[in-house]
Structures are given as structure tokens and as C-alpha cells.
Amino acid sequence: MIEMYGVSKVYPGGLTALKDINLKISRGEFVFIVGPSGAGKSTFIKLLFREELPTKGQIFFNGKNITRMRNRDIPFLRRRIGIVFQDFRLLPEKTAYENVAFAMEVVEASGKEIRKKVPQVLERVGLSHKADAKPSELSGGEQQRVALARALVNEPDVLVADEPTGNLDPDTSWDIMKLLSDINKRGTTVVVATHARELVNAMRKRVLQLDKGRLVRDEERGVYSNEA
Ligand SMILES: Nc1ncnc2c1ncn2[C@@H]1O[C@H](COP(=O)(O)OP(=O)(O)OP(=O)(O)O)[C@@H](O)[C@H]1O
Numbered sequence: 001m002i003e004m005y006g007v008s009k010v011y012p013g014g015l016t017a018l019k020d021i022n023l024k025i026s027r028g029e030f031v032f033i034v035g036p037s038g039a040g041k042s043t044f045i046k047l048l049f050r051e052e053l054p055t056k057g058q059i060f061f062n063g064k065n066i067t068r069m070r071n072r073d074i075p076f077l078r079r080r081i082g083i084v085f086q087d088f089r090l091l092p093e094k095t096a097y098e099n100v101a102f103a104m105e106v107v108e109a110s111g112k113e114i115r116k117k118v119p120q121v122l123e124r125v126g127l128s129h130k131a132d133a134k135p136s137e138l139s140g141g142e143q144q145r146v147a148l149a150r151a152l153v154n155e156p157d158v159l160v161a162d163e164p165t166g167n168l169d170p171d172t173s174w175d176i177m178k179l180l181s182d183i184n185k186r187g188t189t190v191v192v193a194t195h196a197r198e199l200v201n202a203m204r205k206r207v208l209q210l211d212k213g214r215l216v217r218d219e220e221r222g223v224y225s226n227e228a
Helices: 041-048 071-079 096-105 111-124 140-152 170-185 197-203
Strands: 002-010 016-025 030-034 056-061 081-085 158-162 189-193 206-211 214-219
Touching: 002 041, 016 041, 016 214, 030 041, 030 170, 030 197, 041 056, 041 158, 041 189, 071 081, 081 140, 096 111, 096 140, 111 140, 140 158, 140 170, 158 170, 170 189, 170 197
Parallel strands: 030 189, 030 206, 081 158, 158 189
Antiparallel strands: 002 016, 002 056, 206 214
16 A cells, blocks of 8 residues: 655755655554654655655555655545644634534535534544534543544545654553554554554554664564663
């Protein structure tokens, strides 16, 4: 589903954020991206949804070379990728329901589809009872559930999360990670960049470790770090 060949990213100013990354992520996988601050995790994620272009190398998504994609085709790529961030990025004046509905409005879904899908996806993230609450009336964990619902509502092929538990307490982080695991079990490919050592160690999923922009470990059923 995702393939990278010789991918490097050098930011203007000369900083090398990623260096010669080669990897494949198959449909249905659950993958953690780990590594110290500045290792290149966020850059990796930005390349996936073409927020950034690589300086070198090729990236394929569902067999399509997204580094060569025309600008007008980028919305189609982004429709196939659901994204959540550490800071939730909800629209503050809209309710939970409206935040999720908005993601369908921008892809021009019909009113009928929206009225059907939004309650379903809110139910799936366990938030039906908070549909009418605004982000300021929700806990951090609940806001992240809304963000997950928004990311899922257009049925993406892959869900990408950049530090999804970075602003949450340990218990809430667990709930969100379990939810990501459930989403994966129902068929969505999941890619999570994280610093959450305990969660990574407990879940035993594939771990890609970045260090100074290099892919230094790619391990099935891996742990956060192999160092003592
Ligand atoms: N737009 C940019 N312009 C210049 N340098 C950048 C830019 N974005 C990131 N960098 C640099 O690239 C390197 C990798 O950054 P990145 O955000 O990918 O790391 P990260 O692993 O996600 O870190 P963290 O865990 O702190 O979020 C860092 O040294 C960062 O300062």
C-alpha cells in the first residue's frame, strides 16, 4: 500500500530530516514509527500525505507514484488517508457532530449520506452521547475521539496518527491506542508516530525506528527500544 524507495528529505537551509528510506507497508498492517525528537517522524508522515515532497526518491501509495502526482490530484490522495494529530485540530465553533460532518461536506457527500455516516462513526469511537458538545466541552481523550471519527468518516485506506496520545494522560492514551487497534482489526491500515514507550512495548506491533533521519530498525512485533 505504501512503498518508499531511496527517500531523502533535506529542508531548505540544509537540514537532512530523512535519509535513504526504503520500506513497504502492506494493507492491513499496524505500524509504529519511533525515534527521538528530531529523528524525522513528523517529516515521514508529511511525506505520506504530500504535505512535503521528498528531495530524492519515490513514494508510492496504492501503486501510484505520489511524488509525481499533479497538484490537482492531491485531494484524491488525501481522501484515501485519514490523519490525526497530537493537538486534535478540531474546529472550535462546531460540535463533535459538525466537526465530523464537515469532513464529509468538503468531499461533497450528500446530506443523506452525512446523516447516516456521522452517527455511525461517532458510535464507533464511543462518542454518540457527546455529539452536540463543542471541543471546549470535551476532555482531551474525547476530542481525540472526535478527531479519529473525522479521520475515519470517509473510509480511508490508511489512518495516520502523529503523536496521537502526546497530550493525553496514561489511561486515556491506552483507550485511544485500543481504539486504533480496533480500527486496524476492522481492516484499516494504521501508522502511528509516537513517543509512548509503554504502549509500543505492550502492543507488539511492527516498529520502524528512525534515528537522525535514518531507518535503523524495522521489526515485527517489536518494542520501543532494544537498548537496555
Ligand atoms: N519545515 C522545516 N524546515 C526546516 N527544518 C525542519 C522543518 N521541519 C522539520 N525540520 C527539521 O527536521 C528534523 C526532523 O524533524 P521532525 O519534525 O520530522 O522530527 P520528529 O521525529 O517528528 O520530532 P518530534 O518527536 O520532536 O516531533 C528536525 O531537526 C527538524 O528541526
